[in-house]
Amino acid sequence: MSASTTDTTETTGPERPRLGGDFSRLWWSAAVSSLGDGATIAAAPLLAARLTDDPRLIGAASVAFTAPFILFGIPAGLLVDRVDIRRMMVRVDFTRACLLALLAAGILGGWGGLPLLYVVMFLLGTGEVLCRNAAQVLVPFIAPQAGLATANARVMAAQEAGTGFVGPLVGALLFGVAMALPFATDAATFLCSAVLVSRIRRTKPVDAKPAADGVLSEMLAGAKWLYSHHLLRSLALISCLINMAGNAMLAVLVVHSERVLHLSPFGYGIMLACQAVGAVLASRFAPALAERLGREGALFATAVLIATSETVLATVPSAYAVGAALAIFACGTVTWNVVVVVLRQTLVPQHLLGRANSVYRLVAWGGLPIGAAVGGIVAAAVGTRAVFGAGAVAMAVVAVALLAGARRHWITRAEQRAETD
Template structure:
């Protein structure tokens, strides 16, 4: 992890302003107000997250009813995440070219129709593995653009000094919805009827679409480099984002680390339903309760992570995420107990929110406004491209050696990442360079 060699005045000023704003929020009287428009975005994201939690809990359970092969069950996660690799770059370019709010509304309507169709297929006995894979692939394709767009859209809803608190609250709500309420409701509804979680998810997409259609955003700052020149091609725009990220050593290093973290985390979640059924002896609802335990860690991290980053520094906050992931994977590997797995999942979620509070805000303040979509898409290609790889590898290992070795390997990999981050603390690879470019 090397610091960037040169800095730009604008980027350094942005990081300094973000740090000063973060320090100011420690005092209640200076905590920024997020406003009604953020409330709409928060409600839309929360409703959609609850629906996602229901569907993403029901999908592995449905796959488990159709097959007992861990590789095919892990294929659910592969189908959902492989679009990040295929469409991540074009999605980022489009995020810099289109009206984000309108595009997100249309995507939500499309996803509502898609999940409703899946619910009908399951209801009438047509919900076989190929249908499930195809639906999740299309949902993942929409999500590739939607998540990128949502992250780019947030700074047009909040002032810069409110981004830390806004990101924290948004992530807490999304995680609580997708990892607590969603799994509990999804597992309970799945026991009543396999189509019910998907049908209710379709309604949450409709709610999100309506709220986003009423969202008012501030106009984007003009890009000083835009001028009157003709718009570059999609390929040229993708190359611009890739070149900017490659030249920014700090974000390039973070993207590589995020890829390793996502490979381990996604692999563990991909075979968790198999582990819950075969090793822990839990039923479908028990699996949903396990997933819901992630919310405890997420909510705790949403309250603690911003303060941790301010007091201990961003480097130590990232070291803490690695330590939590090592401990979580080791617990699942060594202790065949539902309580141990529940604790591990809470630790994993806490690590994920802590990472995002540090890194997402850093990207939002460092990357120039006109390049947010393109650079974020390249970053996500690196970071999220490891997800389907992790799911496929975990399914293969689980099929040949069982699920516990998946988590043992995860603990070893994250220990190596933690050592690398400790070296970063010594070199002050984040705070020492500010927003180095």
């Protein structure tokens, strides 16, 4: 990409490019805020379970958090392409800190019920749409092109270690001490993240020039480009199915841990932490795996891993087996993201990156609220194991589709076409 030519390309070895101080600040921002997010991820369903025993209302907290991915995905992409990304991320992090402080105050004051939880989770999800999109657009401007896979893998490792390991443990422990503490902790981490992002020197150039055809035309430009690109369009749809299956599982996991596995809140936090084992391993080895198997083979392998994890969840009522399954699940999803994010960063034209990325996320993350809602309904009707079993079947179908694509070398052919354009 043209912006990468201005970045340093010094390396500490043939395969270890130096990513620079700006990337380090972005990485620390992701690591710190993800730790707090992990505390909230563990604490929010525990809080909902304290307020109600209806799996549908418990799962609604996840629906509230993920609904903005559908509602605001495309406008967020236009905003990312038109504003100073660094300044926007600082403001969003500060706003999220205030929201979490409000929720903590509500819990302490006795007026923090389900309605407040849903509102705060919805607004936190809105901030997540903006900042996740902005961070992925920012990486190619602060890291050398040769290091994109490594840079994305490191950011994902930080996010998964925080949200999947340290954060849930801290959140479960703090929730046992006082229900408000995990949310107050997350507020503090967002403040730290805002400071770190504000110190990033380089950023994506601001293009505030309005399109001649208006805002609507600008928003649709990313959608039209993505729709015309067979590979990324297909990967977006497959990502939607993966997210539906995965979030249906996560939305009812707290119910499964209490009713089937008979775990305490801390035990639930430990079980969530098992995801980080697979995530960190995947972030370390995913670039090498993609190099060895080819990106087509790596994506097929991720679908097999996720299908295996869902099968174990559906058939083995053991906390140890569920912990192992969650590690396998995280290993698969992180490997998928490492491969697909780099593809988007290299195949999408720079001036459309924010909008095309947001449309991709709209399709892919659109599966999150749908999965959470369906998971809660199915669990209430026939139990949590049925949710996991349906996810296993869906992922088996995805694996077959990816195997067919690998045999046609669809990624290699798409990259060759991009080089000739």
